[in-house]
Amino acid sequence: MAPWLARASSQLARRAARRLLPAPSSYRNRHCAAAAGPWLLGSAPPVLGASPAAGDRRGFCSVRRFTGESSAAAAVEEAENGLVAGGDQAIDFPGGKVSFVAEMNFLPESQRERINCYRVLDDDGRTISGSRFQEVSKELAMKMYSEMVTLQVMDTIFFEAQRQGRISFYLTSHGEEAINIASAAALTIDDIVLPQYREPGVLLWRGFTLQEFANQCFGNKLDYGKGRQMPIHYGSNRLNYFTVSSPIATQLPHAVGAAYSLKMDKKDACAITYFGDGGTSEGDFHAALNFAAVMEAPVIFFCRNNGWAISTPTSEQFRSDGAVIRGQAYGMRSIRVDGNDALAVYSAVHAAREMAIKEGRPILVEALTYRVGHHSTSDDSTKYRPVDEIEHWRTARDPISRYRKWVQGNGWWCDEDESELRNNVRQELLKAIQVAERMPKPPLAELFTDVYDEVPSNLREQERLLRDTIKKHPADYPADVHI
Numbered sequence: 001m002a003p004w005l006a007r008a009s010s011q012l013a014r015r016a017a018r019r020l021l022p023a024p025s026s027y028r029n030r031h032c033a034a035a036a037g038p039w040l041l042g043s044a045p046p047v048l049g050a051s052p053a054a055g056d057r058r059g060f061c062s063v064r065r066f067t068g069e070s071s072a073a074a075a076v077e078e079a080e081n082g083l084v085a086g087g088d089q090a091i092d093f094p095g096g097k098v099s100f101v102a103e104m105n106f107l108p109e110s111q112r113e114r115i116n117c118y119r120v121l122d123d124d125g126r127t128i129s130g131s132r133f134q135e136v137s138k139e140l141a142m143k144m145y146s147e148m149v150t151l152q153v154m155d156t157i158f159f160e161a162q163r164q165g166r167i168s169f170y171l172t173s174h175g176e177e178a179i180n181i182a183s184a185a186a187l188t189i190d191d192i193v194l195p196q197y198r199e200p201g202v203l204l205w206r207g208f209t210l211q212e213f214a215n216q217c218f219g220n221k222l223d224y225g226k227g228r229q230m231p232i233h234y235g236s237n238r239l240n241y242f243t244v245s246s247p248i249a250t251q252l253p254h255a256v257g258a259a260y261s262l263k264m265d266k267k268d269a270c271a272i273t274y275f276g277d278g279g280t281s282e283g284d285f286h287a288a289l290n291f292a293a294v295m296e297a298p299v300i301f302f303c304r305n306n307g308w309a310i311s312t313p314t315s316e317q318f319r320s321d322g323a324v325i326r327g328q329a330y331g332m333r334s335i336r337v338d339g340n341d342a343l344a345v346y347s348a349v350h351a352a353r354e355m356a357i358k359e360g361r362p363i364l365v366e367a368l369t370y371r372v373g374h375h376s377t378s379d380d381s382t383k384y385r386p387v388d389e390i391e392h393w394r395t396a397r398d399p400i401s402r403y404r405k406w407v408q409g410n411g412w413w414c415d416e417d418e419s420e421l422r423n424n425v426r427q428e429l430l431k432a433i434q435v436a437e438r439m440p441k442p443p444l445a446e447l448f449t450d451v452y453d454e455v456p457s458n459l460r461e462q463e464r465l466l467r468d469t470i471k472k473h474p475a476d477y478p479a480d481v482h483i
């Protein structure tokens, strides 16, 4: 027995003896569980001071029966011999006191009921009576609405542009507009965003223009990534938005580091990182949550639980009650929120941010939602999920319609406003696409820069070969490649 455990055991037994506690009827069982406690069940504890009386063997554990007044003295004797007396008292362990119990109870694999989901608006856009939420001004509420619509229109047009062969790839946030916009609205520009790829609305909210989105998707010379990345891999230094990186969940540990640096600099800001239900199966997810909890980093882990990771349903992703329950396992406050309710998402992230910064702690937010679109333009989701299911979420559960009912109910919006907004966004984006499409591509030399301070000889050789190949086969390369 470890010396600290023996000390604790003997202190406890002496205290019991001083108070002359009568032996509880279940003493025998407690004794048994306590003695087995620190070791693996099934293996005998290394020190057993009391020799078992005949007939007292119960599997792995030796037992002595005590009665009446003699029990306290016996407890002392047992403790001196290295046994733990058990009882209601808590015993010191590394990490804090733990109480012993007589029953051999395994923690159940799940709670009896699933964790509740915080909601403000019902399906008809009415505030649920008694719901508590962060007030939003008319101005903020309307900006949220118009950005949700802008995101939806942008997604629809870029998706079509890919189908027309004008861009190589696209991925929509359909069904997750409230998550995108309302979470962004609850942050300040000083908060650092480490995105997955389905949160362009956060960047839109921060002021990334439709022209900037188009420049990236067309990989032209104004794209900040210099045309090196696939479409939708946006990033902006100016807007504190890390560049999207496709490998799932790598951004989570980065976010903890970024958050910790904000804390060291005593900044009034936090980091937020987004990821899907699929991302929770990556080792990076677990490393990041543990790291953040231990380091008390002001980071918000925002899980978009949208039911699908490409063709993998959540039923094949995890057996836990979603992601929210995992926060507690790592010692982190967590909340489950209706991801299709803009006011609930806004309120939850607003509160999470306050706690993260003021109390210096990570928070996990799990937003329940549904990926209404295909995974990307490389996917046809009707191959693995029922069309009815998609339609139900696209219509009856649409976050934009629900929020619109609420703003309209407040007298802030009407049908004419709606068509004017949609028309304006469409015009602006079509113009941006035309400009982006005509804009020359970045110079070829840029393919080889920004990794090494000086381009090494092997890369210079590759560049020379590429230029020769383009000259030999000009028809196989875009006409505007700048040799």
Ligand SMILES: Cc1ncc(C[n+]2csc(CCOP(=O)(O)OP(=O)(O)O)c2C)c(N)n1
Pocket: 198, 246, 247, 248, 275, 276, 277, 278, 279, 280, 304, 306, 308, 309, 310, 371, 375
């Ligand atoms: C490490 C890694 N494994 C696999 C992939 C391929 N992949 C791209 S997206 C994706 C699904 C991710 O699903 P989820 O995290 O739930 O996000 P969602 O697409 O639903 O928003 C997978 C498996 C990847 N990009 N990175």
Ligand SMILES: [K+]
Pocket: 196, 244, 245, 246, 247, 248, 249, 250, 251
């Ligand atoms: K990543």
